[in-house]
Amino acid sequence: MTRLLATPIRVGHVVLPNRIIMGSMHLGCETEADAPQRLARFYGERAKGGVGLIVTGGVAPNPQGRFGADGTVLDHPSQLDHHLPITDAVHQAGGRIILQILHCGRYARHDDPVAPSAIRAPISRTTPRELTEAEIEATIADYARTAALAIQAGYDGIEVMASEGYLISEFMAPATNHRTDQWGGPLSHRLRFLDRVVRAVRGAIGECLLSVRLSMVDLVEGGLSGDEVVAAALVAEQAGADLLNSGIGWHESRVPTIAHPVPAGAWAWATARVKAVLSIPVSASNRIDTPERAEAILASGAADLVSLARPLLADPAFAAKATGGQAGAINTCIACNQGCLDAMFDGRPASCLVNPRAGREGEFVAVSVAAALKLAVVGAGPAGMACALEAAARGHHVTVFEASQHLGGQFALAERIPGKETYVATLDWFAAELDRLGVTVKLGRAATLKDLDGFDQVVIATGVRPRRPDIAGIDHPMVALYDDILSGRRTAGQRVALIGAGPIAFDVALYLLGPSAPFDAEWGIDRTLLQPGGLAVVEPAEAPSRAITLMQRKPGRPGADLGRTTGWIAKAKLQRAGVAMLAGVAYRHIDDAGLHIHVDGTDRLIEADTIIVCSGQEGDDSLAQQLAAAGRIVHRIGGARQASGIDALRAIEDGTRLGLQIG
Incomplete structure (x- = not known):
């Protein structure tokens, strides 16, 4: 039952169709030549999937605020063409999208980072330059300029990023603000930058939707206390925010906030403290992985909406399924971070372990087959299941042979690790999808050459074994x-x-x-x-x-x-x-x-x-060699193709690609 999750809500002058927000996340392709088209497909797919409101990845208001030397900035009308395809795609799908303005402050990874005070972040290599008062005023004006340009680009509003240790957080926290002028010292002075930025953005966008993302708990020494967080939230509301969106922690915090060891819904209590004093809607975030968890948070009164990021990488139709009675069909985010955040920090575009299409919607396109093949997939680990699923969805007749008595291969061991219990959700989803698509699954059956007679093609997905x-x-x-x-x-x-x-x-x-x-x-x-x-x-x-x-x-x-x-x-x-x-x-x-x-x-x-x-691990392709010697058409995927460095991320992508191409 997701009655509350499916209930419309008024936010400012807008009525959202449900309580699900797609939270901000970067994809790592924002500055590529084809970024407008890729992002349009990505956000358009999520809008089509029924999410009530989309928040973009952070866009800097000036060059100093960008994340890296090639980070995204919106500070000139010439850049609008980069954004128009995105807003058009979302609106054509019936959705709403707001642009997040994010100034990285001392987290910026370029040669000229700036901050309230010249204090280096423990996760940064460069000590920032302290902003002068004139530069602070100019930066506030830059926020307003970016906000106005965003509305020209077709965005439905703005989110001001004031959380997770970026510039506005740095002004608010004693640990990072050692100023003695009007921008530092007592709390009222440290909150002045937040107040001025929100007011400037409100003035630039009129009645368009304005969200402020604020850390409900900083989780760093010298961060805000609970009463100071509440004071900051009240400042944002009074300055013109329509919505307060929860952030949790700073990026330098030594407390995990979103990874799989964090209990689901772990931070709703912190959001509840702020919601109790505000009159505008408040959104909870972080480790809200299922509709049932989201509904429970709303029912408890801890929040008015929920903000989901990675769950919408895993399943772009999360909202439609959650509010349409199909919660059991959702491909659940397991908070592994392997395909998304780990990729981003390694300088690769973000995607998703359980959904390789995420961020690459134009690359993974399913085309129905003209002539169905009779396919055998040997092995029901992640690679084999992904291949069988995609091939069957395109119209092939698929039979899976699995030597053990269960699906999942080595991946099935993960749920036994403390903190990884939710990994079973991926296996459950694969099992349900294979059943829905009519795939024949033969467990406890180590395929032999005789078993494979009569199949047009064979996929070897026998995985790996310990070396x-x-x-x-x-x-x-x-x-x-x-x-x-x-x-x-x-x-x-x-x-x-x-x-x-x-x-x-x-x-x-x-x-x-x-x-x-x-x-x-x-x-x-x-x-x-x-x-x-x-x-x-x-x-x-x-x-x-x-x-x-x-x-x-x-x-x-x-x-x-x-x-x-x-x-x-x-x-x-x-x-x-x-x-x-x-x-x-x-x-x-x-x-x-x-x-x-x-x-x-x-x-x-x-x-x-x-x-x-x-x-280490090693594969076994002896069956593949026998089939090839007999002149059969055979494919190898996952660990059977290359055991070195194999993991579920690569295995599922391997299987997905072959399933989309075979036949």
């Missing part, structure tokens, strides 16, 4: 493969040595440590918000139930291959639990005493009851 390294004693009874442990076929002892220090090894270590402490306690969150930034003292972790040593052959810090935006969370958890991490290790041999190694010029014994191999 056993060449170490003396590797066959010792205390040695287990990672999938033996994660599947529950083997149980680890109290002293564990992990051979390997990549993503799988970190996942195994987290699995062995067991359930985490309650989120607020583990990360030091003070819900009273009496202290600046809403931080509390993190209590020392209890002694872990196991002694774990994680090691790798290569030099350098273990965990370098983890996701850019989630790896630090896993490393922090393991460090607090006392997990030993060794690099530059040479493995000598294994015997009853444990694992003998050479590291830092010294021979050592890692005493262990269980040694778990997490040192």
Whole structure:
């Protein structure tokens, strides 16, 4: 039941058809030559999918405010042609879209970052230049100019980005504003920049919709207290905002805010504190992954709307399905960050692990087949399921053979990792879609050449298996493969040595440590918000139930291959639990005493009851070779095509591409 979610709401002079906002996110293609067309397809698809209001990725009001040297700026009429295709596409689909104005402040990654004070951010390499009072006034005027240009470009309004540690946040927080003039010092002075910017934007756009995004809790030392956040929200309302949109934390915060270890709906309590004092609508955000979660937040009174970003990467029709009684058909965001945020921070365009089309709508186009083929897909991991789904949707007759008794392959192990329980949603979605499309799935059936007789083409998606390294004693009874442990076929002892220090090894270590402490306690969150930034003292972790040593052959810090935006969370958890991490290790041999190694010029014994191999994977394409030798048309995807570096992101994209092309 999503009665509240589907209810229209008045925001300023506009009535939105439902309570779902598509929150701001960058795609990493905004400055490409074909950006207008790509963004038009992307936003148009979400408008067609029924979302009540779309907020663009942040656009800077001047060159100093852009994110990087090639960041997006809107400061001249000549740039309007870049935006007109976007607003046209959204309006043709019956949607509304507002442009977010974002000045990066000290987070800017170019040669001339500016800020209220010359204080370098811990995640930045450059110390910003302190703005003069004349430059502050000019920057306020720049916000107004960008807002007016946005309305000329067809946007339905503006969102002022005043959260997550960007320029306006920096003016408000004592940690980043050491000024002694009218823009710094007491709270009323620190909120002056917010007030002036919102008033200037309101004056530039008339009655068009005006949203302000404000961090409900800063999660940094020297951030705003709860009462100061409320004061800032009231300033935004009084200055002319129609809507207050929640942000959570600053980008430099050492508290996770949106990754998979964060409980769903974890921050609604912070939004509720602000909503209680405002008369304008307030939107909750962060880790709202399902219609049921969104409905519960609205029903609790914590917010009037919900802002979703990554869930609309995963499924552009989220809103239509949620409000139309099809919630079970939603392809759920699992908050992995692999396809979106990790890609962005690696300098690649954003997409989505569970939906490779996201951001590439013009590249992944399904065309119905003229002549249906009888296809066999061998393997029901992410690659095989994605291929079967796309091929069947185009009209092919597809049969999937899976040797195990369940769908998912190695991906099915992920849900056993604390914090990754929601990964099961992807498997559930694939299972439902394969059933809806009439795909025949044969579980517990390792396909043979005879099984594959009569099929026009065969897709080999048999995935990978753990690789056993060449170490003396590797066959010792205390040695287990990672999938033996994660599947529950083997149980680890109290002293564990992990051979390997990549993503799988970190996942195994987290699995062995067991359930985490309650989120607020583990990360030091003070819900009273009496202290600046809403931080509390993190209590020392209890002694872990196991002694774990994680090691790798290569030099350098273990965990370098983890996701850019989630790896630090896993490393922090393991460090607090006392997990030993060794690099530059040479493995000598294994015997009853444990694992003998050479590291830092010294021979050592890692005493262990269980040694778990997490040192890579290998594929098996023997069946593909037999088929090719027999003259059959055969395709390899996922780990069967290339085992090195395989993950679900690449596997699903591999399967999707072949499913769209085959036949």
